[in-house]
Amino acid sequence: MMAAGRAGECGARTLLLEKMPRLGTKVRITGKGRCNLTNIASREVFISHFGPQGRFLNNAFGRFFAEDLRALLERFGTPTKVERGGRVFPLSDQAVDVVIALERYMKAHRVEIRLNTPVRGLLLRDDAIAGVQTDAGPIAGRTVILAAGGMSYPGTGSTGDAYPWLKALGHTIHPLRPALVPLETQESWSHALAGLTLRNVRVTLLVNDQKRHSQFGEMLFTHFGVSGPIILSMSTLAVDALPEGRVQLSIDLKPALRDEELDARLQRELAEHGRQAIKTIAKNLLPQRLIPPVLEQAGIPPDKVAGQITAAERRRLAGVLRDLRLTVTGSRSFREAMVTAGGVDLNEVDPRTMESRLVKGLYIVGELLDVHADTGGYNLQAAFSTGYAAGGAAAERARSMAEG
Template sequence: MSEKIAVIGGGPAGMIAAGFAGSRGKNVTLIEKNNKLGKKLFITGKGRCNITNATPIDNFFDNVTTNKDFMYSGFYSFTNEDIINLLKSYGLNVKIERGNRVFPFTDKSDDVIKVFEKFLINNNVKILLNMEVKDIYKDKEEFIIKFKNKDTLRFQKIILATGGKSYPSTGSTGEGYKFAKKLGHSLIPLRPSLVPIEVKDSWVKEVQGLSLKNVNLTSYIEDRKIHEEFGEMVFTHYGISGPIVLSMSNYINKYKNKNIKLAIDLKPALSEEKLDSRILRDFEKYKNKQIKNVLKNLLPQRLIPIIIKKVEINEEKPVNQITRTERIKLVYTLKNLFLTFKKFRPIEEAIITSGGVSTQEINSSTMESKIVSGLYFAGEIIDVDALTGGYNLQIAYSTGYLAGTNI
């Protein structure tokens, strides 16, 4: 009788791992605690499912911010083209949008999950839903899985694909980390990634809901530049969010207890000299107007009082009375609107979890544990993460593929 394999976790990594293990004639059981598969996948890409990214696979490494070298074998063994071809083989076409993001042609994440379900059924994978794992331990050559409903099952090999700790409503509650630790693995501390940022500056509440487009966001730690992002962001009651903020979080979450500052360049297309010339032209054109009215051509209305306050100019001062020193300070503030980092929003609000099972203890070519024979890992449970744009899902597929084909 062939050895029994359990895949714990019915997300993208688990479904790919189980399907490919089944395609090799293995006796595979996929265990999921929810009442359906792919619950977190269902909400990705705002419900449309950002399947992967269409950039050449070589470029993926530039978008992986934690342990990119670990993904070398995974990305080249199961590429973005491979996942697209798998979906197409089941009749699901895709389209490419801004930033090379790949979506199902139907714009429905449910259609992607349906393909994965067919893939599992076609490869004779037994699917157990509503089965929450309580404990896993190894007894000689077998893994014993105890469930919350008091059932117990035995398997010769297991793949842990239980996801991270973000979006706990989808079932990602971090249980897999406990199982891995109990089986002898080291855990890199968990951190929220791709997550909004809270700031200490109270003025952000005054511009809550204001979106900024085509701005530059730069992070500094004790005056040392860490990273910069260009694009869109939004002010919230607690701080800042939006695409460039989420990406930024991925770079600064590796620094603890440091004095992190963020600077918004509201006019990145203009150098300080060009911006100064532009402001001088406006001042000449509207020389008798008050500063608060002249800045309407340059800034969103709600941001004007904030900027004027920071530059320390009376908002009713006519522009023909503004000194060169005040003008230079205005230019500097428009190019460097500083915010003081307070903390990240909770991990439950993060798109992904950074940290997890140490890559040092996993064979990057097979995803098998170097510590426990017969134990494999796939997906977000591993300490690998990337930027938004379909890269994290590709990590799930690629690691799932290696685990499934090597178990």
């Protein structure tokens, strides 16, 4: 939508082909229906969220960044607001308003929109793009912008259609993996906690007992394992580490307390409530549902009274509060992954124009590219910025071809 709008704005006769019955099916469900469309972080910080691949986006962000996106949406009737963590949402809290603004942008620049029209393949003449194939026959075009998305949440229309076409043209497709995806865990006690959210915890990813990554924030237990913001954002690291051996999550339930402070706190609780069962006292330290598994792992009978808890038991309890372990067995599928990791090799795409270095006139944007970030509005901005760059460049190429 952004690429088509920009191409139209730059004077190109533009046709948008969408296979679904309506525009922006995925955008409508982003940010839990509110669409976290970008972030006000500086360009440098923004790019760091994509890891080393992020440098590829520098040029596209230089052309069209968060403030440009916000101004464009406002111009077409969707003002935005900034929330915690610099996240930007429509003022209305309605993701659909982002789609409506982009539709207005396209209409303002006479983009023709054809819904229910799946593209089936690409047409080439010599080494350059010549159009696309549809069920209704071929459609000629001087340039083609591929914005077919990744393969996560396939119900939204993003079913990975474009990867085989690009592969057939000689593009390298890095292995596609679900990213920003809930993780499955081995321990049945964790499944029994489904629905429990832990706030202000620190989760450390351990690969064969070596620390790989650590993050502070909110997580959630599910009937198959764990999810929530910090789990999603470390999910790719966890998934990619699985072939290396044992992958575990260590949850620090009391990250604000140093070891001595935690021990002092436990001593105080036990001394103050010497006649109460440990399971009752634990309510001062833990969410109710977490008490049985924590005590079990610490090897303390839940009905034991505080006055009889030994120093060794107290230390074991502190140990579990500091390091509640879960074993990662896998991730949920693309069906539940917010983004697709892997994709078209970035060396094969011109970062100024998004044009394929292998096929003239073919532009590749958004999640198809081998670049993705954690949550916070970064992924959508990357899709919008690469789309904008491609729209302008494709219009320019079409014009120069028309001029002969």
